[in-house]
Amino acid sequence: MGIIGAGPAGLLLSRLLALQGIDSVVLENRSRDYVEARIRAGILEQHTVDTLSAVGLGDRLHREGLEHSGIYLQYPGTRHKLDFPELCGRTVWVYGQTEVVKDLIAAQLDGGPPLLFEVSDVQPEDVDTDSPRIRFTDADGNPQLLECDVIAGTDGFHGPSRTLVQESSRGRTWERTYPYAWLGILADAAPATDELIYAWHPEGFALYSMRSPKVSRLYLQVDPSEKIEDWSDERIWDALDTRFALDGWSVNRGPVTDKSILPMRSFVSAPMRRGRLFLAGDAAHIVPPTGAKGLNLAVADVTLLATALVRLLQEGRSDLVDAYSDTALRRVWRCTHFSWFMTSMLHRSGDDFDAQLQLSQLERVCSSEAAARELAENYTGLPIG
Ligand code: RFL
Numbered sequence: 001m002g003i004i005g006a007g008p009a010g011l012l013l014s015r016l017l018a019l020q021g022i023d024s025v026v027l028e029n030r031s032r033d034y035v036e037a038r039i040r041a042g043i044l045e046q047h048t049v050d051t052l053s054a055v056g057l058g059d060r061l062h063r064e065g066l067e068h069s070g071i072y073l074q075y076p077g078t079r080h081k082l083d084f085p086e087l088c089g090r091t092v093w094v095y096g097q098t099e100v101v102k103d104l105i106a107a108q109l110d111g112g113p114p115l116l117f118e119v120s121d122v123q124p125e126d127v128d129t130d131s132p133r134i135r136f137t138d139a140d141g142n143p144q145l146l147e148c149d150v151i152a153g154t155d156g157f158h159g160p161s162r163t164l165v166q167e168s169s170r171g172r173t174w175e176r177t178y179p180y181a182w183l184g185i186l187a188d189a190a191p192a193t194d195e196l197i198y199a200w201h202p203e204g205f206a207l208y209s210m211r212s213p214k215v216s217r218l219y220l221q222v223d224p225s226e227k228i229e230d231w232s233d234e235r236i237w238d239a240l241d242t243r244f245a246l247d248g249w250s251v252n253r254g255p256v257t258d259k260s261i262l263p264m265r266s267f268v269s270a271p272m273r274r275g276r277l278f279l280a281g282d283a284a285h286i287v288p289p290t291g292a293k294g295l296n297l298a299v300a301d302v303t304l305l306a307t308a309l310v311r312l313l314q315e316g317r318s319d320l321v322d323a324y325s326d327t328a329l330r331r332v333w334r335c336t337h338f339s340w341f342m343t344s345m346l347h348r349s350g351d352d353f354d355a356q357l358q359l360s361q362l363e364r365v366c367s368s369e370a371a372a373r374e375l376a377e378n379y380t381g382l383p384i385g
């Protein structure tokens with residue numbers, strides 16, 4: 001197997017295959033330090049935790065991760081807890097993507113399959129044949145050719161794999177750019193809440209998340225044209241105070257250690273395969289972060305793909321790889337819908353009519369067990385496959 005990209009999708013796929021006796025080489029164009037420091041997702045669904053535990057990476061996760069039994073939904077005057085175990089029997093875990101990636105890389109470098117950082121000019125070739133190849137330049141500047149049985153394109157949205165699949169005649173994409181962005185901060189401040197708070201406010205959405213008992217991760221809805229330089233720490237904390245306001249409670253402030261603005265969009269590319277090149281994770285789809293689905297969807301894709309590839313490469317049976325794209329896309333569209341639903345319900349845009357519809361929907365989720373259960377089942381993760 002040639003695997004392009006050492007994000008969570010590529011690294012986990014390599015490990016799942018190694019445990020089944022299938023060799024792979026992972027090619028990453030960035031450095032190890034860069035990949036390990038990239039701050040992104042923070043919430044793991046139950047099945048993601050189960051998968052990481054099953055491949056021997058559950059120890060630190062269970063020691064340092066925080067198990068959460070629900071989320072709070074807030075709108076002016078109300079903060080309502082959705083209790084996931086009560087609603088659907090499952091929980092989620094707070095454990096940063098940085099930590100997941102560090103654990104995967106450490107395991108890989110400790111006797112796992114080769115993982116090459118800082119390669120360049122990575123190009124999959126001959127993917128429509130049974131002997132695809134990857135051309136690349138290694139970190140020392142030497143041209144290399146990797147001959148494979150199968151290639152996995154786990155190189156995210158900007159990698160070469162998606163483009164190659166799209167060039168085939170059946171390729172199709174769907175896209176939605178949302179008219180807002182998230183300003184995210186990481187702060188050395190103890191979270192003032194035990195669970196995440198998703199807050200609707202007339203001035204825009206806010207999310208209170210965390211990385212540990214001492215580190216908070218907070219987000220504010222902002223206009224996509226906003227410049228990070230215009231947001232002093234003071235201005236950010238003041239906006240957070242306003243949007244999370246609740247009698248007798250306040251946000252905990254502390255030194256801000258990271259600050260950035262993220263665009264919000266949905267993107268789906270189909271099929272997730274061309275010949276012997278299979279796409280997984282952000283290479284095939286992007287979701288807005290409101291539903292906390294991006295990383296979990298990448299894990300779900302490679303879990304399906306690993307099973308299908310083991311069947312192909314060890315038993316010579318192609319039924320599961322032939323079904324892979326359709327099976328994965330059914331779950332991708334469900335998560336795309338859920339992410340769109342959470343995003344649309346919680347972000348201010350449009351007029352007062354839209355605001356009343358959002359508040360009505362929030363009240364429904366907070367008062368109807370059926371509506372709350374639907375949200376809880378999707379948030380904690382639907383079955384894979
Ligand atoms: P990744 O993590 O993007 O990994 C792809 C890897 O491929 C490498 N690569 C190449 N390697 C070799 N040759 C090339 N030509 C290459 N081009 C790219 C990249 O360097 C990288 O290491 O994709 P993967 O593995 O599919 O994992 C998906 C998740 O990373 C992603 O869905 C989530 O992080 C999405 N996401 C978030 N999700 C959440 O649930 N909550 C969040 O708060 C959240 N924040 C984010 C995010 C995604 C972001 N991106 C992609 C812009 C914040 C950001 C900034």
Ligand code: PHB
Pocket residue numbers: 040041042043196209210217289290291292
């Ligand atoms: C995060 O902690 O980064 C996070 C949590 C929940 C989300 C999005 C991001 O929905």
